[in-house]
Amino acid sequence: MTMRDTFVASATGFLDDPRTTIVLADISADAFAGAARRYPHRVVNVGIREQLMIGVAGGLALAGQRPIVHSYAPFLVERAYEQIKLDLDHQGVGAVLVSIGASYDRAEAGRTHLAPADVALIDTLDGWTVHVPGHPDEVPDLLRDAVCGQHSTYLRLSLSTNARAYPKAGGLQVVRDAGPGAALLVAVGPVLDAALAAVAGLPVTVAYTHRPRPFDVTGLRALAATEVIVVEPYLAGTSTRVVAGALADRPHRLLGLGVGRAELRRYGTAEDHDRWHGLDPAGLRLAVGGFLTPAG
Amino acid sequence: MTTPTATHPPGHPLPAPVVAPLERLRAGRHYDANVYSTVDVHWVLYDRVLRVTPATVDDPDRDRFLLSKGHAVAGYYAVLAAKGFIPVDWLDDAGGPDSRLGGHPDRTLVPGVEIGSGSLGHGLGLGVGTALGLRAQGRTTPRVYVLLGDAELDEGSNHEAIAYAGATGLAGLTAIVVDNASASHGWPGGVASRFTVNGWTTATVDGHDHDALHAALTGHDGHHPHVVVAVDGPTPGSRS
Numbered sequence: 001m002t003m004r005d006t007f008v009a010s011a012t013g014f015l016d017d018p019r020t021t022i023v024l025a026d027i028s029a030d031a032f033a034g035a036a037r038r039y040p041h042r043v044v045n046v047g048i049r050e051q052l053m054i055g056v057a058g059g060l061a062l063a064g065q066r067p068i069v070h071s072y073a074p075f076l077v078e079r080a081y082e083q084i085k086l087d088l089d090h091q092g093v094g095a096v097l098v099s100i101g102a103s104y105d106r107a108e109a110g111r112t113h114l115a116p117a118d119v120a121l122i123d124t125l126d127g128w129t130v131h132v133p134g135h136p137d138e139v140p141d142l143l144r145d146a147v148c149g150q151h152s153t154y155l156r157l158s159l160s161t162n163a164r165a166y167p168k169a170g171g172l173q174v175v176r177d178a179g180p181g182a183a184l185l186v187a188v189g190p191v192l193d194a195a196l197a198a199v200a201g202l203p204v205t206v207a208y209t210h211r212p213r214p215f216d217v218t219g220l221r222a223l224a225a226t227e228v229i230v231v232e233p234y235l236a237g238t239s240t241r242v243v244a245g246a247l248a249d250r251p252h253r254l255l256g257l258g259v260g261r262a263e264l265r266r267y268g269t270a271e272d273h274d275r276w277h278g279l280d281p282a283g284l285r286l287a288v289g290g291f292l293t294p295a296g
Numbered sequence: 297m298t299t300p301t302a303t304h305p306p307g308h309p310l311p312a313p314v315v316a317p318l319e320r321l322r323a324g325r326h327y328d329a330n331v332y333s334t335v336d337v338h339w340v341l342y343d344r345v346l347r348v349t350p351a352t353v354d355d356p357d358r359d360r361f362l363l364s365k366g367h368a369v370a371g372y373y374a375v376l377a378a379k380g381f382i383p384v385d386w387l388d389d390a391g392g393p394d395s396r397l398g399g400h401p402d403r404t405l406v407p408g409v410e411i412g413s414g415s416l417g418h419g420l421g422l423g424v425g426t427a428l429g430l431r432a433q434g435r436t437t438p439r440v441y442v443l444l445g446d447a448e449l450d451e452g453s454n455h456e457a458i459a460y461a462g463a464t465g466l467a468g469l470t471a472i473v474v475d476n477a478s479a480s481h482g483w484p485g486g487v488a489s490r491f492t493v494n495g496w497t498t499a500t501v502d503g504h505d506h507d508a509l510h511a512a513l514t515g516h517d518g519h520h521p522h523v524v525v526a527v528d529g530p531t532p533g534s535r536s
Contacts, residue, residue, distance in 0.1 A: 047460060051421060055457065056421060063430055065429045091403060
């Protein structure tokens with residue numbers, strides 16, 4: 001079961017609630033075909049029309065429905081950004097946006113299907129919750145929280161996963177405790193396993209979260225000593241603004257790791273891109289080691 | 297050339313109840329002709345078509361009016377004031393630091409305003425979603441009206457909505473296109489043809505003829521989305 005499979009099953013289940021309405025733009029329409037037959041008025045496929053997809057979600061929410069909007073990450077978040085800003089936020093209504101194709105899940109498809117900036121883009125908006133699960137089994141609870149709420153949530157699904165699920169890791173969950181004063185590494189979603197492998201033998205506490213927004217500032221302040229490393233599976237530095245703000249009253253050093261901005265113009269696999277962006281265990285270890293023991 | 301005023305707009309007398317609130321809102325400033333091109337449509341909608349009153353702005357079974365061309369706001373505010381949705385004294389400091397009435401409307405600030413708009417090309421998608429939501433709730437009574445301009449149709453998002461609503465027979469939706477021939481590259485073959493080809497019913501009428509507007513705005517057939525092209529010009533054609 002991929003994250004998308006668990007999402008489709010969970011979302012279909014939520015159709016028991018007459019407010020739930022699923023909005024698609026052809027992507028995953030096959031997976032929801034059975035649900036669409038049962039609920040033809042509440043599983044809506046608008047075709048390859050992403051502006052309309054978000055506009056429809058806004059209109060549904062204005063009418064009192066709870067829309068779940070689903071597509072490929074670059075088409076869901078980047079193509080229709082103004083619709084997200086105006087048709088949801090400016091109208092004062094919310095929706096649940098669920099993407100697949102995180103960062104470079106489909107590396108062989110090339111730049112048009114890569115969206116490492118999605119979370120940073122959502123982060124320009126106010127009041128959104130962002131869930132980045134690291135395992136398919138984390139998805140149902142996150143979707144339930146999102147659908148049962150009123151405000152807007154972005155749920156970012158990936159083919160990249162950790163070996164085990166960490167349920168209810170909205171707040172920072174310590175996975176590896178190196179004791180008081182140790183450097184803190186925060187791993188968001190599916191980068192946890194690589195981060196754990198990277199710091200093997202190093203005095204680094206590792207905490208996991210699948211909810212980068214709102215970031216668990218309280219947990220961060222309780223766990224952080226002087227050195228903080230944030231590893232995110234999307235654009236590097238997306239959360240450094242929040243972490244730096246949370247620690248503004250303390251001397252600290254901060255390293256933000258993630259996907260680089262440069263367009264590599266290379267295909268290959270997600271594992272290749274992990275390596276090229278320094279998000280494989282060896283690349284992370286090099287970056288973390290350099291940060292903890294600066295040269296000179 | 298004389299400057300148009302609310303009481304003497306170019307070519308057409310305004311609906312009498314709108315004159316005073318529009319003059320109050322105008323407060324001596326110059327209004328371009330585009331302000332006057334939509335006042336009659338606003339008035340006919342709120343006076344004769346929309347099943348919504350100041351007491352029913354939150355009723356789920358009310359008709360919805362979505363102003364997509366958010367800059368056409370002066371006539372909208374004037375009609376909302378004339379019909380009692382907003383206090384007339386709100387008109388006196390429109391755009392001011394403490395005013396609820398901006399140069400584009402904000403639904404969270406103005407009672408009766410269904411959407412915040414201003415950036416062109418957002419209303420029709422929101423209208424499609426609203427009509428889908430009402431259909432999902434089994435509400436067959438309320439109708440969704442979306443007002444656009446012919447230049448606004450340049451935005452591709454409209455054509456996503458036009459194609460989808462037509463293909464799926466979204467019968468609860470009426471688009472109104474005020475055609476004041478302001479699209480830079482025009483619409484060869486007419487505005488209505490963009491809708492007709494997608495399965496909408498259409499009516500093209502004089503945008504200042506209240507009886508013709510009323511007939512067109514209530515001319516939907518219950519099976520297809522409907523568009524009313526309200527021509528702001530001397531000699532409207534007619535098409536169905």
